[in-house]
Amino acid sequence: MATLIKDVKLENVPTEVLFDKHKEFLQSYEKDENNYEYGMTDYLRISGMYWGLTALELMSINTKNQKVIDFIVKCQDPESGGISGCIDHDPHMLHTLSAVQILVTMDEVNAIDVEGVVKYVVSNQQEDGSFTGDKWGEVDTRFSFTAVATLALLNRLDAIDVKKAVEFVQSCMNFDGGFGSRPLSESHAGLIYCCLGFLSITNSLHIVEQDTLAWWLCERQLSSGGLNGRPEKLPDVCYSWWVLSSLSILGRIHWINHSAIQNYIKACQDVETGGFSDRPGNVTDPYHTLFGLAGLGLLGDERIIKVNPTFCMPQAVIDKLGLKPQILS
Amino acid sequence: MHGRLKVKTTEEQRIEKHKQQQKKLAAYRMGMKQILSTRSIDSYEPESLAICTQILSGNPDIYTLWNIRKEIILIEIEKSKSNDIEGEDQLTKFLDNEIGLTETCLKSNPKSYGAWHHRYWVLLHHPNPNWTREFNLISMYLSYDDRNFHVWDYRRLILQKKGETLENEIKFSTNLLNENFSNYSSWHYRSTLRKLDADTVGNELTLVQNAVFTDPADSSAWFYLRWVLSHPNIPCGDKEEALESFEQLQELEPECKWVLLAKCWLTGSLCLNDKKHVDKRVEYYQQLIKLDPQRKGQYEDYLKAAETKKAVGDN
Numbered sequence: 001m002a003t004l005i006k007d008v009k010l011e012n013v014p015t016e017v018l019f020d021k022h023k024e025f026l027q028s029y030e031k032d033e034n035n036y037e038y039g040m041t042d043y044l045r046i047s048g049m050y051w052g053l054t055a056l057e058l059m060s061i062n063t064k065n066q067k068v069i070d071f072i073v074k075c076q077d078p079e080s081g082g083i084s085g086c087i088d089h090d091p092h093m094l095h096t097l098s099a100v101q102i103l104v105t106m107d108e109v110n111a112i113d114v115e116g117v118v119k120y121v122v123s124n125q126q127e128d129g130s131f132t133g134d135k136w137g138e139v140d141t142r143f144s145f146t147a148v149a150t151l152a153l154l155n156r157l158d159a160i161d162v163k164k165a166v167e168f169v170q171s172c173m174n175f176d177g178g179f180g181s182r183p184l185s186e187s188h189a190g191l192i193y194c195c196l197g198f199l200s201i202t203n204s205l206h207i208v209e210q211d212t213l214a215w216w217l218c219e220r221q222l223s224s225g226g227l228n229g230r231p232e233k234l235p236d237v238c239y240s241w242w243v244l245s246s247l248s249i250l251g252r253i254h255w256i257n258h259s260a261i262q263n264y265i266k267a268c269q270d271v272e273t274g275g276f277s278d279r280p281g282n283v284t285d286p287y288h289t290l291f292g293l294a295g296l297g298l299l300g301d302e303r304i305i306k307v308n309p310t311f312c313m314p315q316a317v318i319d320k321l322g323l324k325p326q327i328l329s
Numbered sequence: 330m331h332g333r334l335k336v337k338t339t340e341e342q343r344i345e346k347h348k349q350q351q352k353k354l355a356a357y358r359m360g361m362k363q364i365l366s367t368r369s370i371d372s373y374e375p376e377s378l379a380i381c382t383q384i385l386s387g388n389p390d391i392y393t394l395w396n397i398r399k400e401i402i403l404i405e406i407e408k409s410k411s412n413d414i415e416g417e418d419q420l421t422k423f424l425d426n427e428i429g430l431t432e433t434c435l436k437s438n439p440k441s442y443g444a445w446h447h448r449y450w451v452l453l454h455h456p457n458p459n460w461t462r463e464f465n466l467i468s469m470y471l472s473y474d475d476r477n478f479h480v481w482d483y484r485r486l487i488l489q490k491k492g493e494t495l496e497n498e499i500k501f502s503t504n505l506l507n508e509n510f511s512n513y514s515s516w517h518y519r520s521t522l523r524k525l526d527a528d529t530v531g532n533e534l535t536l537v538q539n540a541v542f543t544d545p546a547d548s549s550a551w552f553y554l555r556w557v558l559s560h561p562n563i564p565c566g567d568k569e570e571a572l573e574s575f576e577q578l579q580e581l582e583p584e585c586k587w588v589l590l591a592k593c594w595l596t597g598s599l600c601l602n603d604k605k606h607v608d609k610r611v612e613y614y615q616q617l618i619k620l621d622p623q624r625k626g627q628y629e630d631y632l633k634a635a636e637t638k639k640a641v642g643d644n
Contacts, residue, residue: 036350040357043391088365089393134392136399138446175520175556184485184521186478186514212555218624219548225623230476231513231548236331254626270335283333 006234007222008279013267017296018274019059019303022289025274026052029286037285045086046075048286050098055290057105057314058297058305064106072099073111080123081116082134092134093124097146104153105317118156121147129164130182140181141172145194148201149311152323157201166204169195177213189220189229193242196249200310200325205249210328214252217243225260226279236278237268237288240295241312248298248309251328258299265292360384364397373401382430389434389441398427398447402454409456417456427451439470445479449486460491468501475505476514498522503536510540511547520556527562534563538571541587542578551587558594565600572601586621589613593631610635 029038029052041048049071053063075084075095082091083099096117103109124132124143131143144165151157171183172195178187179195192213199205220227220243226235227243240261247253267280268288275284276292294312297304306315310325318325338346360380367377378401385394405423409416431448434441452458467484474480488498499522505515516537523529534557540550557563558571572595579588593613596606614632618625 034351034354036347036354039354040388042361043393084393090396092392134396136396136446136450138442140442174517176517176552180478180482182482185482186517188478215555215627216552218627221623223623231552232476232511252627255624255630256626257623260623277333277335278331281335283335 006228006232007224008226008235010224010264010267010280013263013280014269014271015266017266017293017301017303018269018271021269021271021274022276022293023056023059023061023274025270025284026056026286026289042086043089044095046072046083046095046102047085047098050101051290052286053102054105054313055286055293058290058293058307059303060305064108068102069106069108069111072103075099076112076116077120078113078116080120080135081113081118082120083112083117090134091120093121093131093143093146093150094133096120097150100150100153101311101313104321105313109154114154114156117150118154118159121150122159125160125165129161129166129168131165141169141179141191141198142181142194144169145198148198152201152325153311153321155321162202166199166202166207169198169204170207173207173209176216177209178216187216187230189217189227189239189242189246192217193246196246197310197325200249200327203326205326205328208250208328210250210252214247214250214255217247217250218252218255221256221261225257225262225264227256227261227264234279235264237265237276237295238278238291240265241291241298244295244298245309245312249327253298262296262299262301265295268292357384364394368397368400370400371404373404385430385444386433386437389431389438389444392443395443395447399450402427402451406454421456424451424455439474439477440479442479445483449483452490458490460487463487464491464493475509475512478514481514481518495522506536506540510543511549513549513552516549516553520553525557525560525562530557530560530562531567533557534567534571538574541591542574545578545582545585545587548587551590554591555594558591558598561599568595568598568601571595584620586617589617589620593617604639607635607639611639 032038049068053068056063072083074087076082077084077091080091082093083096084091085095099112100109100117103111124134124147126132126139130139131147132139133143147160148157148165151159169179172179172181172185174180174187176187178192180186180188181191196205196208199208219231220229220239222228222235224235227239228235229239229242244253244261247255265276268276268278270277270284273284275286276288277284278288293304294307297307298309307313308315308318308325309327311318360383364377364381367374381394381397384391402424405420409420412419428448428451431444431451434444438444452463464484464487467480467487470480471484502515502519502522505512506519509515525533537550537554537557541554572592575588575591575595579585582588593610595601596610611632614628614635617628618632621628
């Protein structure tokens, strides 16, 4: 029985990273309000802003912008303190982190009610240490990460029960050393990033089976050079970030082939419109553009501002806050 | 935007598409405005609810819309309490409709977090949830896509409600694997069912060895094998035997890196860690660097460790 390996073939790979095209792509994204994709995704605007603005920051563009700050302020719910994806939508942990990441990068965090944000994050911690995404009860390790990342950026990690939060994340560890969204859930590179990021922020990486997990992660690299998120799945540019940042946190980024993944990421650029897509030939978007650029940054491309693997933000911003997320050697 | 192919279009097609999209966008904005402006925690307008159904069917990721529906369900629950005779029946009908909507949404987007969560939340608020029916349904979904982790996670939630014997779940897992050894999700599931111990480890080793021999090129079972082999309760004799059978497999599949990896794990484990095996391991890693250059960095780290050990042994 022969196994068909799922992968893609790369053709006509651009030899360069098309920085100017990518800047243009991101900067024009929010200019046309009647752009269909833009208009139909209004409910996740705050996270969309984080992807686009951070990608621009990584290309050395100062994104500080009063309009963005005012928009975020309007998205904060005065009652719960949480921040929504868009005006008139409900607060959620994912958008709360994105908003804080944007404001911290702009050095404007006091524009919002910081204590309100802290109160919101605290309100989503459950008895068992886990976090829900909002008051409607969906539990996921993504929210454990967003909780501690948000609080760490606000220097208020002390507001939650960190010990219990770590115990919950530890209970999501699997036979392969990876992590899933809840206890007993299958390992997935995106959730592994969330859990390693969580453990990095809470200084608890000692619970990880470093080499078992790093092996699983480096096996994500396919012949095309691209990385997938789980065994027997197709490669996708966003895993360039989830896998590379995880390997960086584990001190094992040298366990995969750098030029091959760089080549795959370059192949996912659209030479006409700019931006990166998940796989070569697909439609580009700000999400994959950030994770493509950030991935190249972790691989040492010096034209990209140094990026922090735990927070996916410029390293200089993390340094300025005095944060030292744990990294294994 | 995952997996959306960029298609070349003519100018005419482009203009037509743009027109259609602008129409859709305007309808979306008008619908959202109607829903959001009539939102209230103690009453709701059926018309807004109908628009909400329509928009969610097109995009189940608009999380606020699911929240609004939950608020409406809470209103319906209160209403049912004030009507002793028909209250429960009406509520059941209402909630069954909600479950139907999640089904529509999940058919078009089986990975929608919001739709999965809503479905479970509705069942938790249902006066007579039929967990068995739900469990059978979800097990059927699994046969459409046996790698969708949302389906597996949801199945686990329902299982906890319905209850099932461990024996039956082990049988379920064995059947899945016998149908298809190359399914990582099934191996993962098996690892969650019970802890490896002296009583079970032999059985698991036989099962997984069977799998890797059937299809050595498929990665899934090899991850499970590494886990089983890491267990301290495997008798040395069994390890020697396993090593021998991998030697044979390697003769048939000389290009298969997984076989070499398995030999590294075996020779690196406690009772096979003598000088002869350390020497061999140095050789294996040198071969792996050639066979699987993408992960050269990893093999070089292990090679260095094996060489150090070898040097210590030689002295």
